[in-house]
Amino acid sequence: MKNIVIIARRELAAYFATPLAYVFIVTFLAGAGAVTFFMGDFFGRRQADLQAFFSFHPWLFLVLIPAVGMRLWAEERKSGTIELLMTLPVTTTEAVAGKFVAAWLFTGIALVLTFPIWISVNYLGDPDNGVIVASYVGSFLMAGALLALASCLSALTRNQVIAFVIAAAASFLFLMSGLDLVLGLVRSWAPSYVIDMISSLSFLTHFLTIADGVLPLPAIVFFLSMIAVCLFINAQIVELKKAS
Amino acid sequence: MADLIEVESLSKRFGAIVAVDDVSFSVARGVVMGFLGPNGAGKSTTMRVITGYLPPTSGTARVLGKDIQRSPVEVKRSIGFLPEGAPLYGDMTVMAFLEFIARIRDVHGVRRQQRIQYSIERMGLEQVLYQRIETLSKGFKRRVGFAQAILHDPDVLILDEPTDGLDPNQKHHVRELIRELGKNKAIIISTHILEEVDAVCDRAVIIDRGRVVMNGTPSELHAKSRRYNSVVVRVKADVAPKAAKLLRGLPHVTAVESSAPVNGSVPLVVVPRDGRFIADEVGIAVRQNGIEVDEMHTQVVHLDEVFRQLTVGQEKPLR
Numbered sequence: 001m002k003n004i005v006i007i008a009r010r011e012l013a014a015y016f017a018t019p020l021a022y023v024f025i026v027t028f029l030a031g032a033g034a035v036t037f038f039m040g041d042f043f044g045r046r047q048a049d050l051q052a053f054f055s056f057h058p059w060l061f062l063v064l065i066p067a068v069g070m071r072l073w074a075e076e077r078k079s080g081t082i083e084l085l086m087t088l089p090v091t092t093t094e095a096v097a098g099k100f101v102a103a104w105l106f107t108g109i110a111l112v113l114t115f116p117i118w119i120s121v122n123y124l125g126d127p128d129n130g131v132i133v134a135s136y137v138g139s140f141l142m143a144g145a146l147l148a149l150a151s152c153l154s155a156l157t158r159n160q161v162i163a164f165v166i167a168a169a170a171s172f173l174f175l176m177s178g179l180d181l182v183l184g185l186v187r188s189w190a191p192s193y194v195i196d197m198i199s200s201l202s203f204l205t206h207f208l209t210i211a212d213g214v215l216p217l218p219a220i221v222f223f224l225s226m227i228a229v230c231l232f233i234n235a236q237i238v239e240l241k242k243a244s
Numbered sequence: 245m246a247d248l249i250e251v252e253s254l255s256k257r258f259g260a261i262v263a264v265d266d267v268s269f270s271v272a273r274g275v276v277m278g279f280l281g282p283n284g285a286g287k288s289t290t291m292r293v294i295t296g297y298l299p300p301t302s303g304t305a306r307v308l309g310k311d312i313q314r315s316p317v318e319v320k321r322s323i324g325f326l327p328e329g330a331p332l333y334g335d336m337t338v339m340a341f342l343e344f345i346a347r348i349r350d351v352h353g354v355r356r357q358q359r360i361q362y363s364i365e366r367m368g369l370e371q372v373l374y375q376r377i378e379t380l381s382k383g384f385k386r387r388v389g390f391a392q393a394i395l396h397d398p399d400v401l402i403l404d405e406p407t408d409g410l411d412p413n414q415k416h417h418v419r420e421l422i423r424e425l426g427k428n429k430a431i432i433i434s435t436h437i438l439e440e441v442d443a444v445c446d447r448a449v450i451i452d453r454g455r456v457v458m459n460g461t462p463s464e465l466h467a468k469s470r471r472y473n474s475v476v477v478r479v480k481a482d483v484a485p486k487a488a489k490l491l492r493g494l495p496h497v498t499a500v501e502s503s504a505p506v507n508g509s510v511p512l513v514v515v516p517r518d519g520r521f522i523a524d525e526v527g528i529a530v531r532q533n534g535i536e537v538d539e540m541h542t543q544v545v546h547l548d549e550v551f552r553q554l555t556v557g558q559e560k561p562l563r
Contacts, residue, residue, distance in 0.1 A: 009344075
């Protein structure tokens with residue numbers, strides 16, 4: 001546990017040591033603001049809620065989360081520091097968890113920085129703050145699952161651009177797997193339980209159930225187990241790829 | 245004395261490629277072992293297995309009696325490792341990096357400050373402490389890598405090409421440090437600078453294409469050379485044939501090699517039988533026969549030659 005904290009601290013500092021952190025935060029805040037007001041028609045809806053804000057999070061994350069996750073292992077392998085890290089007295093699991101925690105905290109910081117919009121909506125009207133808190137939690141959980149996916153995939157390559165592209169593609173599939181766009185590909189031939197399974201993996205569906213304002217246990221369990229599974233695979237990939 | 249590092253018939257294969265093939269050796273406390281071999285011979289791979297970075301295909305290694313596969317974290321704790329090329333987190337400052345290493349290696353309290361201070365002083369890092377590592381010169385990076393390896397005062401140091409990229413002064417400094425630390429640690433250094441073996445090592449293990457081809461002391465290594473204890477006699481060109489004939493006739497001489505005259509004198513290399521000491525014999529012979537000698541010395545054997553003798557032959561020479 002102590003090692004996870006030490007690694008996470010180093011990793012978090014590494015985000016802020018490069019312009020990436022600031023570029024990410026500014027892009028996220030500007031993007032979140034822009035889609036809320038222009039595409040989400042925040043004022044036109046004349047409702048004191050943040051639905052216009054949260055409903056675009058999956059699409060912002062689709063691009064931004066792979067950008068946060070791409071460096072986690074690809075950079076480590078490219079610079080050779082993986083040899084340093086993995087010969088320190090830490091287990092692979094601790095290293096994987098530490099890095100993930102740092103990236104997740106980082107996206108958490110970006111989410112927290114969207115607080116002005118929460119203040120605004122409270123100033124303008126009388127929103128259901130319970131729904132907003134639930135939506136923030138849901139958004140954070142979804143970000144975590146996408147990050148775990150990105151971290152796992154970044155261990156496959158030493159090239160950050162490739163890591164970004166495959167993570168974005170995989171994120172898209174997981175987000176959309178509840179929709180006909182993806183299900184249509186398998187519906188013609190797969191048995192119905194396979195289709196149910198694929199659609200149950202949809203990040204979007206789970207996120208929307210949370211954003212409705214209740215915190216349903218299945219959705220929370222889904223995101224947390226998604227994180228656990230991805231990180232487990234991540235550790236296996238790191239072990240396997242050390243040799244090459 | 246107990247061996248701190250024991251490597252037992254270690255093999256490592258990558259698919260069809262055999263990188264390390266049945267390698268065994270051990271290193272006791274107080275010994276600096278030089279690990280030599282051509283590029284791609286398997287030095288780095290062996291070191292990566294000992295440090296727990298790569299799992300062995302077969303065989304094993306023990307560090308302080310602990311098996312690298314059964315207790316990897318304990319083994320890693322007792323080793324200080326400088327990986328090849330000294331990879332470091334470039335986005336950190338030197339100080340932040342050393343703090344990180346100290347934390348993760350569980351060096352805490354007053355001792356943390358002391359150890360960090362010690363490493364900084366030993367490696368002369370005072371003036372770059374608050375610079376980002378990626379902005380440092382190659383020499384400084386190597387020194388930061390070294391500082392990181394000695395920070396927790398480990399019993400075992402494994403250094404993959406520790407002097408690579410350093411200038412002559414820094415090389416000298418690092419060698420002195422290795423010799424000093426070697427008094428009460430077990431150290432393995434890999435290198436292909438052979439003078440380093442004479443300068444710091446108590447033992448030398450040479451591997452070629454994954455196999456150990458030589459394991460001994462540096463002087464044993466020197467003795468492997470055919471020209472070991474040869475005497476060079478420089479004589480005037482006109483008396484050279486006569487002198488060569490005379491020396492060839494001596495009882496403990498196997499061959500006399502001559503080369504082209506330089507400034508009118510010819511160097512004759514008198515090669516002894518079985519590496520015997522023949523300077524005396526040669527000296528008496530030339531004096532008694534009235535041969536005028538311009539210069540005479542015992543030839544210094546370069547380890548490079550021994551190294552080539554042991555490792556070439558299987559490989560096609562560069563053209």
